[in-house]
Amino acid sequence: xxxxxxxxxxxxxxxxxxxxxxxxxxxxxxxxxxxxxxxxxxxxxxxxxxxxxxxxxxxxxxxxxxxxxxxxxxxxxxxxxxxxxxxxxxxxxxxxxxxxxxxxxxxxxxxxxxxxxxxxxxxxxxxxxxxxxxxxxxxxxxxxxxxxxxxxxxxxxxxxxxxxxxxxxxxxxxxxxxxxxxxxxxxxxxxxxxxxxxxxxxxxxxxxxxxxxxxxxxxxxxxxxxxxxxxxxxxxxxxxxxxxxxxxxxxxxxxxxxxxxxxxxxxxxxxxxxxxxxxxxxxxxxxxxxxxxxxxxxxxxxxxxxxxxxxxxxxxxxxxxxxxxxxxxxxxxxxxxxxxxxxxxxxxxxxxx
Amino acid sequence: xxxxxxxxxxxxxxxxxxxxxxxxxxxxxxxxxxxxxxxxxxxxxxxxxxxxxxxxxxxxxxxxxxxxxxxxxxxxxxxxxxxxxxxxxxxxxxxxxxxxxxxxxxxxxxxxxxxxxxxxxxxxxxxxxxxxxxxxxxxxxxxxxxxxxxxxxxxxxxxxxxxxxxxxxxxxxxxxxxxxxxxxxxxxxxxxxxxxxxxxxxxxxxxxxxxxxxxxxxxxxxxxxxxxxxxxxxxxxxxxxxxxxxxxxxxxxxxxxxxxxxxxxxxxxxxxxxxxxxxxxxxxxxxxxxxxxxxxxxxxxxxxxxxxxxxxxxxxxxxxxxxxxxxxxxxxxxxxxxxxxxxxxxxxxxxxx
DNA sequence: AATATTTGTTCAAACGTTTGCGCAAAGCAC
DNA sequence: GTGCTTTGCGCAAACGTTTGAACAAATATT
Numbered sequence: 217x218x219x220x221x222x223x224x225x226x227x228x229x230x231x232x233x234x235x236x237x238x239x240x241x242x243x244x245x246x247x248x249x250x251x252x253x254x255x256x257x258x259x260x261x262x263x264x265x266x267x268x269x270x271x272x273x274x275x276x277x278x279x280x281x282x283x284x285x286x287x288x289x290x291x292x293x294x295x296x297x298x299x300x301x302x303x304x305x306x307x308x309x310x311x312x313x314x315x316x317x318x319x320x321x322x323x324x325x326x327x328x329x330x331x332x333x334x335x336x337x338x339x340x341x342x343x344x345x346x347x348x349x350x351x352x353x354x355x356x357x358x359x360x361x362x363x364x365x366x367x368x369x370x371x372x373x374x375x376x377x378x379x380x381x382x383x384x385x386x387x388x389x390x391x392x393x394x395x396x397x398x399x400x401x402x403x404x405x406x407x408x409x410x411x412x413x414x415x416x417x418x419x420x421x422x423x424x425x426x427x428x429x430x431x432x433x434x435x436x437x438x439x440x441x442x443x444x445x446x447x448x449x450x451x452x453x454x455x456x457x458x459x460x461x462x463x464x465x466x467x468x469x470x471x472x473x474x475x476x477x478x479x480x481x482x483x484x485x486x487x488x489x490x491x492x493x494x495x496x497x498x499x500x501x502x503x504x505x506x507x508x509x510x511x512x513x514x515x516x517x518x519x520x521x522x523x524x525x526x527x528x529x530x531x532x533x534x535x536x537x538x539x540x541x542x543x544x545x546x547x548x549x550x551x552x553x554x555x556x557x558x559x560x561x562x563x564x565x566x567x568x569x
Numbered sequence: 570x571x572x573x574x575x576x577x578x579x580x581x582x583x584x585x586x587x588x589x590x591x592x593x594x595x596x597x598x599x600x601x602x603x604x605x606x607x608x609x610x611x612x613x614x615x616x617x618x619x620x621x622x623x624x625x626x627x628x629x630x631x632x633x634x635x636x637x638x639x640x641x642x643x644x645x646x647x648x649x650x651x652x653x654x655x656x657x658x659x660x661x662x663x664x665x666x667x668x669x670x671x672x673x674x675x676x677x678x679x680x681x682x683x684x685x686x687x688x689x690x691x692x693x694x695x696x697x698x699x700x701x702x703x704x705x706x707x708x709x710x711x712x713x714x715x716x717x718x719x720x721x722x723x724x725x726x727x728x729x730x731x732x733x734x735x736x737x738x739x740x741x742x743x744x745x746x747x748x749x750x751x752x753x754x755x756x757x758x759x760x761x762x763x764x765x766x767x768x769x770x771x772x773x774x775x776x777x778x779x780x781x782x783x784x785x786x787x788x789x790x791x792x793x794x795x796x797x798x799x800x801x802x803x804x805x806x807x808x809x810x811x812x813x814x815x816x817x818x819x820x821x822x823x824x825x826x827x828x829x830x831x832x833x834x835x836x837x838x839x840x841x842x843x844x845x846x847x848x849x850x851x852x853x854x855x856x857x858x859x860x861x862x863x864x865x866x867x868x869x870x871x872x873x874x875x876x877x878x879x880x881x882x883x884x885x886x887x888x889x890x891x892x893x894x895x896x897x898x899x900x901x902x903x904x905x906x907x908x909x910x911x912x913x914x915x916x917x918x919x920x921x922x
Numbered sequence: 923a924a925t926a927t928t929t930g931t932t933c934a935a936a937c938g939t940t941t942g943c944g945c946a947a948a949g950c951a952c
Numbered sequence: 953g954t955g956c957t958t959t960g961c962g963c964a965a966a967c968g969t970t971t972g973a974a975c976a977a978a979t980a981t982t
Contacts (some may be wrong), residue, residue: 233724235968246932251970261930271917276720278697283968286635286937288607292676293699301667302660311654314681323699325646325676328667344631346646346676369631371586441714456867492870514809515838517845588938604940614960636938639967754956 243267279397282520294322295343297353299331304510305527310529313352320539329356350374350538353384374541378534383423388541390533390553395426397523397557398431401477401505404559406439408567410475410503414447414466418479419567459486472540474502481506481513481522489517504564518563526555587628596624627769634759634915639811645745647675648696650706652684655861658880665884666705682709688715703727708735725892731887736776740893743886743906748779750876751784754858757912758828759792767800767819767826769836780810781832812839827855834859834866841869857917871916879908896919
């Protein structure tokens with residue numbers, strides 16, 4: 217009899233998970249005792265704690281987070297929704313998120329909205345079902361209403377937006393100071409002696425793009441330069457080709473610009489290609505500055521000046537904000553964290569050196 | 570009395586989750602009935618199914634995956650471990666994984682090993698605790714033993730490697746045919762008239778780099794070109810600077826190469842910079858081909874020829890393999906899926922056009 | 923010596939589902 | 953009206969963990 221039981225146990229151990237009850241049986245303890253021993257409860261003697269932990273190690277026991285989560289109402293899961301995951305920015309933000317989250321004992325579940333609000337809604341459902349304890353989200357481009365996020369808030373689940381927010385909503389967010397980014401990039405171009413600075417703007421329903429544009433405008437005004445609306449191209453600056461097209465457009469103006477500040481790096485890279493094809497010197501004839509400090513900005517010739525977005529810090533900050541919100545469980549006022557961007561000056565804008 | 574109760578319920582509904590029992594109470598049904606109704610069980614009448622679903626919608630009921638997972642022993646979670654998440658390759662693979670997984674009803678948990686085996690071990694523990702139903706992993710560079718993966722296999726949890734495998738291990742894997750990638754890239758350079766083709770190789774304990782090198786060697790042999798060991802630089806080709814250093818090294822050889830095939834794009838981009846600084850024409854004097862089709866390969870001047878790795882397909886394939894393994898629960902033979910790479914020919918290697 | 927306190931442990935309920943089994947009621951054939 | 957199947961649903965156990973309360977034994981307090 218006895219040997220048979222052991223054989224069965226031995227076979228089980230191979231595939232089935234060893235549970236807290238198994239430990240309890242083998243030690244002649246109660247399950248609760250084992251649980252407390254593993255959780256280092258003060259009421260358990262050192263002796264039994266060690267006995268328990270020794271056996272746990274030996275049998276390669278792994279606590280079942282599902283069960284614990286169910287009981288405690290804490291899944292130790294953190295949901296993240298991004299428009300897409302390829303592309304340096306979001307990838308690095310996620311890197312920061314994963315780092316900070318795992319240090320706090322959280323696992324992160326990644327969802328992509330593919331810039332579609334319908335997907336985004338689905339993502340929310342998925343994450344709620346998975347019982348995440350918080351959601352970090354950068355809204356898709358096609359998101360114009362807030363309805364699906366209200367579900368999250370009504371559940372009392374901390375919701376933190378990062379990088380992209382819906383304008384006119386009172387939410388917790390960690391943002392880049394896009395205004396300052398646009399401002400310092402433009403001011404730098406001005407200081408390099410540029411007089412007619414064009415701008416590739418993004419879709420204006422997204423705050424990040426309006427702010428960058430505003431920074432651009434204010435930098436012009438501050439230095440007494442005229443604002444010429446025809447020098448501003450509204451494109452979707454996420455692709456290289458949009459930048460090529462935009463550049464061709466401004467080159468046809470009677471007064472061609474002597475510098476471009478673009479809301480994205482991809483577009484400015486496209487612009488660089490077009491300028492090269494037209495035999496125009498960068499930065500002597502046209503200086504360029506982009507936004508995001510994408511990896512490739514260091515690989516073009518000349519290398520591209522760009523505004524760095526502190527992506528990894530943004531991820532960390534978002535997690536910290538989430539943790540704070542979770543602590544202050546009665547929902548306090550909404551928090552905003554604003555990160556200051558840094559201008560990385562490279563050859564594409566350096567005229568006097 | 571009665572009103573007070575309702576107030577409490579009303580307040581609860583705001584924050585607390587509505588459960589299957591709440592539905593049961595309000596409908597005068599049993600929990601099991603509600604459960605079956607929601608799962609579209611054949612034994613429940615259409616009428617009650619509709620009643621249940623209507624109320625579920627109205628109260629915004631969300632099933633608790635933790636509870637269901639605990640009961641069914643299925644978490645609907647899929648674990649992924651990558652060395653790092655920034656950088657195009659892994660980001661795009663993850664994109665593919667998330668896409669395929671979510672279609673199969675799985676959520677994916679991302680972990681980074683940061684190329685450190687210690688982290689990797691931790692990641693495994695985390696994922697096992699989270700009760701993932703499978704693990705997709707690309708091993709870190711510092712992983713030389715298989716011990717921590719055996720735990721996973723002993724539990725009967727499907728384990729799928731992608732892109733990087735430990736050599737000499739019998740595992741399920743989806744790989745790129747790196748050999749062919751190296752071969753076609755080198756052959757292409759030969760066809761362009763190059764005679765002394767150098768190679769930037771990677772750490773040779775990683776299969777991907779030995780295979781690429783072998784493809785390179787065999788292409789040379791096939792076309793009767795001598796193999797000169799001094800033209801092969803063993804560096805860690807993940808950084809731009811490594812490529813710069815390697816290029817400087819081969820430029821000092823008595824016979825400088827007239828082409829370079831690099832195991833990575835970053836290194837070949839570094840090489841391009843150095844060649845430019847030395848005033849050497851690309852591709853006329855030195856032709857270049859890299860590996861990975863990183864985004865920036867289309868942004869350099871000249872644009873870089875590169876071997877595309879079908880990253881997104883790799884992610885999808887890994888998920889499919891996982892699903893197959895889960896189906897065929899008694900562990901069958903190990904499966905290998907080999908994806909064929911494609912050579913994207915760009916200006917950096919095109920001599921006759 | 924009786925009572926109070928501490929220490930170490932067990933009991934049992936709970937978390938929200940799923941699921942095998944049982945049990946009525948209704949329909950059908952006899 | 954008796955037996956048989958079908959239809960529709962409820963009971964209760966189970967998944968692995970946590971946790972408030974109870975409890976016994978040992979120690980300290982009076």
